[in-house]
Amino acid sequence: MFLILSFGTKILYWIIKTLGLGAGLTWPGHLVLKLYPNIPGDPAVKFSKGLVLVTGTNGKTTTSKLIATVLQKKGFTVAANSSGANLVNGVVTAVLISYRGRAFDYGVFEVDEAALVSVLKYLNPTHVLFLNLSRDQLDRHWEPDLLLDKWVAALKELTTLPRVITDVAQEEFEVLDQFSPLHFSGTKPVELKGNEVYYKDSVVGTTVLTGPFNEKNFNAALVCLQNTGVEIKESVELLANVGFAFGRGEKVVLGGKNLAFFLAKNPASFNTNLIYLSAQKDVDTFIFVLNANIPDGRDVSWIYDILPEKLAQACAGKKIYVTGSRCLDMAVRLRYAGLIILAGNVSPDIKKVVRDVLEDPQTRNITVLPNYSAMLEVRKILLGRKIL
Amino acid sequence: MSRFVIGYFYKEELNLYGDTGNVDILAWRAKERGFDVEVKVVGTGTELRAADMQELSVLFMGGGADSGQKKMYEDLINTKKKYVKDYILSGGVGLFICGSYQLLGKYYKSADGSLLEGLDIFDYYTQHFGHDKRRSTGNVVATINKTLLEDVCFKQNNRIGDTLVGFENHGGRTYLGKGLAPLAKVTLGFGNNGEDYTEGLYYKNTICSYLHGPILARNPHLADFLIARSTSTDKLKELDDTLIISAHTASKKLEQ
Numbered sequence: 001m002f003l004i005l006s007f008g009t010k011i012l013y014w015i016i017k018t019l020g021l022g023a024g025l026t027w028p029g030h031l032v033l034k035l036y037p038n039i040p041g042d043p044a045v046k047f048s049k050g051l052v053l054v055t056g057t058n059g060k061t062t063t064s065k066l067i068a069t070v071l072q073k074k075g076f077t078v079a080a081n082s083s084g085a086n087l088v089n090g091v092v093t094a095v096l097i098s099y100r101g102r103a104f105d106y107g108v109f110e111v112d113e114a115a116l117v118s119v120l121k122y123l124n125p126t127h128v129l130f131l132n133l134s135r136d137q138l139d140r141h142w143e144p145d146l147l148l149d150k151w152v153a154a155l156k157e158l159t160t161l162p163r164v165i166t167d168v169a170q171e172e173f174e175v176l177d178q179f180s181p182l183h184f185s186g187t188k189p190v191e192l193k194g195n196e197v198y199y200k201d202s203v204v205g206t207t208v209l210t211g212p213f214n215e216k217n218f219n220a221a222l223v224c225l226q227n228t229g230v231e232i233k234e235s236v237e238l239l240a241n242v243g244f245a246f247g248r249g250e251k252v253v254l255g256g257k258n259l260a261f262f263l264a265k266n267p268a269s270f271n272t273n274l275i276y277l278s279a280q281k282d283v284d285t286f287i288f289v290l291n292a293n294i295p296d297g298r299d300v301s302w303i304y305d306i307l308p309e310k311l312a313q314a315c316a317g318k319k320i321y322v323t324g325s326r327c328l329d330m331a332v333r334l335r336y337a338g339l340i341i342l343a344g345n346v347s348p349d350i351k352k353v354v355r356d357v358l359e360d361p362q363t364r365n366i367t368v369l370p371n372y373s374a375m376l377e378v379r380k381i382l383l384g385r386k387i388l
Numbered sequence: 389m390s391r392f393v394i395g396y397f398y399k400e401e402l403n404l405y406g407d408t409g410n411v412d413i414l415a416w417r418a419k420e421r422g423f424d425v426e427v428k429v430v431g432t433g434t435e436l437r438a439a440d441m442q443e444l445s446v447l448f449m450g451g452g453a454d455s456g457q458k459k460m461y462e463d464l465i466n467t468k469k470k471y472v473k474d475y476i477l478s479g480g481v482g483l484f485i486c487g488s489y490q491l492l493g494k495y496y497k498s499a500d501g502s503l504l505e506g507l508d509i510f511d512y513y514t515q516h517f518g519h520d521k522r523r524s525t526g527n528v529v530a531t532i533n534k535t536l537l538e539d540v541c542f543k544q545n546n547r548i549g550d551t552l553v554g555f556e557n558h559g560g561r562t563y564l565g566k567g568l569a570p571l572a573k574v575t576l577g578f579g580n581n582g583e584d585y586t587e588g589l590y591y592k593n594t595i596c597s598y599l600h601g602p603i604l605a606r607n608p609h610l611a612d613f614l615i616a617r618s619t620s621t622d623k624l625k626e627l628d629d630t631l632i633i634s635a636h637t638a639s640k641k642l643e644q
Contacts, residue, residue, distance in 0.1 A: 135404070145455050298526070299555040301600040304409025328635035332605055335631060336409070336416050343630060 002044040002099075005032050009096035029085075029093030040122035045095055046103040049076065050228050051123060053111050053162075056131030058269045059217045060086065060110035061245040062209070063131060066221035068108040070230055073238045076105035082245070087115045088122065106228075113147060117154040124158050129165045129224050130181075131217070133172055134268040135302060148175055155179060165224055167216065184223040185216050197222070197236060205236035208243055213272060254382060255358055257366055261379070264369040265296065267305035274310040277367060285319040285363040289350065289370035289378055290330040296371045300329045308337035315339055319363060322346045323353035324374045350374075354381050392423035392619060395444040397468075397488070398452070399429045401460040405557065407450030407485050409602035414446060417608070418615050421625050432463040441471050444480065445618040451486030464491070465505070473509050481593040481618040485603060489588065489596035490514045490560055499559070510589065511565030525557045526644040528577030528599055530587045533569055541616035544623045548609040552587075553639035554599030562598075564589065571597050576644050593617055606636045 009028040032039055039045065054064040061084045068080040081094035091109050098104075111119050113133065130151075133144050152175055155161065166173040168183035187201045195206045197218045207218060218239075225235045244250045252259045262277070264270040277283060292298045311334065320341060322331045331346045347353050357363050370378050396411050415425045428444075430436065452460070464472070476482060476492070490496050493512040496504040499519060506513075530552045536542055537550055552572050561581035564570060570580065571588030579587035579598065588597035595610065597603055604611040608629050616624050 145453050299405065299557060299600060301406030301409070301555060301602055301605075304406035304412065304602050304605065305403075308412060328631060328638050329605070331631050332635050333409075336413055336605070338416075341631060346631065 002039070002042045003101075005036060005039065006044075006096045006099040008032075009093065028096065029089035029091070032092055032096065033089060039092060040095075044099065044103060047079070047105065047107040047126075048103055049105045050126040051107040051109075052127040052129065052224060052228070053109055053116070053119065053123075053125045054129045054131065055111045055113050055116045056129075057113060057134045057266060058272075059131045059213050059220070060084075060112075062214060062248050063129065063217040063221050064108050064110040065245045066218065066239055066242065067224055068106075069242050070221075070225055070235050070238045071106050071108065071228075074230065074234075077102070078106045078108055079104045080108045081110060084110065084245075086110045086112045088118050091119060091123075117150050120154045120158060124160055125162045126160075127163045127165060127224055127227065128155070129220055130167070130170075130173060130176060131220060132167055132170055132268070135266060135305065144172065148172060152176070152178070163227055165220065165227070167220070182223060182227060184220045188219070199223075199232045204232055205240065207239060208241060209249075213269075214249075252383065257358060257364055259366045259368060259382065261368050261370070261375065263372070263375055265371040267302055270303075270306045270369070271310055273369065274306070274314045278310070278314045280367075282365045283318060283367045285321070285357060285360075285366040286315055287321045287323065287353065287357060287366060287368045287370075287378075288327075288330050288334070289368065289374035290322075290324040290326045291371060291374040291377070292326045293373040296373050300326050303330060303333045306333070306337075311337040312339060319360070320345060321353050321357055323348060323350045324370070324377075350377055351381055354378065389422060389424040390619065391443075392418040392425045392445045392615070393443050394425070394427045395430055395441075395447045396427055397430045397447060397449040397472075398432070398456075398460045398464070400431055401456040402450040402452035402487060404450070404452050404456070405486070405600040405602070407600065407602050410450070410483060410485070410604045411448055413602070413604040413611055414448070414614060417611050417627065418445075418619075420627055421615065421621075423615075423619065430468070432460055436468055436471050438471070438474075441475050441480070444475070446614050447472070447475060447480060447482040449482075449484050449488035451488060451490075457487055461491075461504070464507070469507050473507060476509055476591070476594050479592045481614055482595070483603075483614060484594070484596045485600065486558060486598055489598065490562065492589075492596065493562065496560060510568060510591065512562055512568060512589070514560040514562040516560045519559075523557070523559050524561070524578035524582060524598070526555070526577055527639070527642040528552075528554050528556050528574055528579070528587065528644075529640050529642075530572035530574045530577070530579065530599075532572045533590045535569065536571070536590050536613070539613070539617075540622055542609065542613040545612040545616050546609040547626070547629065548607070548633065548636055551636070551640060552597075552599065552603070552610065553606050553636055553642075554597075554601040554603050556598045557600060558598050571595055576642075606632065606639050608632050608636075 054060050068078050071078045079095045079098045081090050164179040164181040166176050166181045168186045188198050194210050196203045197207050250261045262273040264273050292300050327346050327348050331341045335341050418425050491506050492509045493506045495506050495513050497515040499516045532550050569590050570586035571590045573585045574587045
């Protein structure tokens with residue numbers, strides 16, 4: 001049964017990709033779960049050495065990419081949802097697509113913070129990495145407090161308690177202390193240069209993954225990998241040249257212009273990106289892309305939790321374009337942060353705005369700040385593909 | 389220059405849905421009209437005096453997560469209830485969103501049946517019917533209360549029309565007592581309780597609402613009413629609100 005489904009999924013995935021119907025990484029899993037709800041319990045879906053789940057508001061894609069990369073480079077077979085499809089159906093699709101006829105050594109999956117509870121009903125992980133928790137998509141998740149309670153209850157239900165790993169700096173995670181977690185980001189060297197990575201209080205190497213969140217993401221991955229048996233030194237070496245996960249600081253050259261994508265999907269990621277971008281003096285153009293589809297959260301109120309002084313600082317004197325289905329909301333928000341927004345630079349038509357920016361002779365270094373579904377759309381327009 | 393003082397109550401504890409934006413927007417729009425704007429944050433532990441309340445132009449209070457509401461509740465009931473009540477009843481200008489709107493009523497009955505006493509300033513109550521009953525979440529379009537629309541400070545500064553737009557997200561349902569007037573009637577969305585089409589409360593110069601967005605972002609007429617009324621200005625200087633008016637208009641076409 002599993003083999004048939006795996007084969008079917010691969011064909012379906014190939015058809016979806018070839019016909020450009022979408023990324024094809026969620027609904028094959030959705031369909032399979034309907035046909036064969038027991039699929040996660042199938043003996044073929046076994047991870048003989050470990051199953052790592054990475055969750056939290058920000059950093060999931062990058063951190064799980066780091067962990068999966070090291071394990072793959074060490075020669076293990078790894079199932080991973082590196083595209084960021086992180087609900088139950090995305091995890092199932094990832095397993096089916098990467099199946100090569102024998103059980104996996106490892107599974108490394110990023111899991112949406114609200115979907116963690118349902119994923120834990122199907123799978124019993126060996127490691128759960130909790131990165132952080134802040135406001136995101138309140139219309140879907142309601143409130144962070146409620147989510148924490150649900151996590152605790154779901155962990156308690158598991159047959160075998162996984163090794164819980166948390167950021168010790170996140171006060172909210174104190175409720176997870178009952179699971180005797182392993183901590184990351186506890187101590188760090190006093191002085192850390194832009195591209196250095198650390199473990200406990202010493203610098204252990206360098207990375208090409210610079211930028212706001214990655215210091216912690218990297219540290220979290222090292223701690224997790226060490227617990228699965230990979231020495232810190234080896235992880236650092238294997239990760240030295242690993243670049244950005246898609247849309248997280250990713251850079252692209254197009255028609256002689258430099259584009260950088262910074263996923264900005266909630267106040268925490270937006271503010272951190274803005275602090276980083278304020279220091280990037282060569283940026284001359286910003287494109288803000290705001291959607292309010294279900295994966296983004298349908299309430300756009302959160303854009304007022306973006307700190308206005310940070311917006312003003314990062315954008316002062318730069319060209320600003322605004323697009324996405326809720327571009328007017330974003331334009332109003334930018335105006336209330338004291339920025340001047342030209343009506344001609346605001347349009348829900350992402351294609352038109354992208355064309356305008358690329359055709360404008362004055363734009364050269366362009367930073368795109370999209371929220372989640374907006375990033376998929378922009379990438380599709382600019383690069384011809386939504387995801388990897 | 390005349391002063392414009394915003395009293396931002398429980399900024400730390402009650403700021404779940406971007407509601408801080410309301411204070412930023414009021415400050416921005418008042419500044420553009422030449423007022424000398426000051427935001428005074430009143431939190432747990434702030435000692436209030438009657439004189440502090442007298443200098444407020446607008447009092448603002450938002451909504452919070454359960455943990456935030458727990459932190460400020462005792463402080464409000466024990467040390468600030470009298471001030472807030474006197475302020476509202478004597479016609480002070482105020483905006484109360486979501487959780488703080490609920491707190492001004494008689495009580496909040498939670499899903500497990502426990503009762504949280506309100507400030508009892510108004511005759512309404514809020515009940516959460518449990519997580520099996522659908523949470524009131526989605527886009528809202530509502531028609532503004534006629535009395536408010538006809539108020540000189542509202543009418544003179546209104547370049548939007550008779551609608552309010554926003555996003556609601558609440559588990560509790562609020563039932564207004566007889567004799568209380570809603571802020572608006574929903575044409576899209578749940579409003580106070582999903583039954584009687586009412587949304588929010590309008591009393592003297594107090595506006596209560598479930599709308600986020602934040603509410604003042606796409607409803608500049610409401611923001612200007614608060615500024616005009618609290619500064620006794622009939623007609624405020626017009627601002628270039630082209631983008632904001634477009635945003636309001638576009639919001640009327642959103643799905644719930």
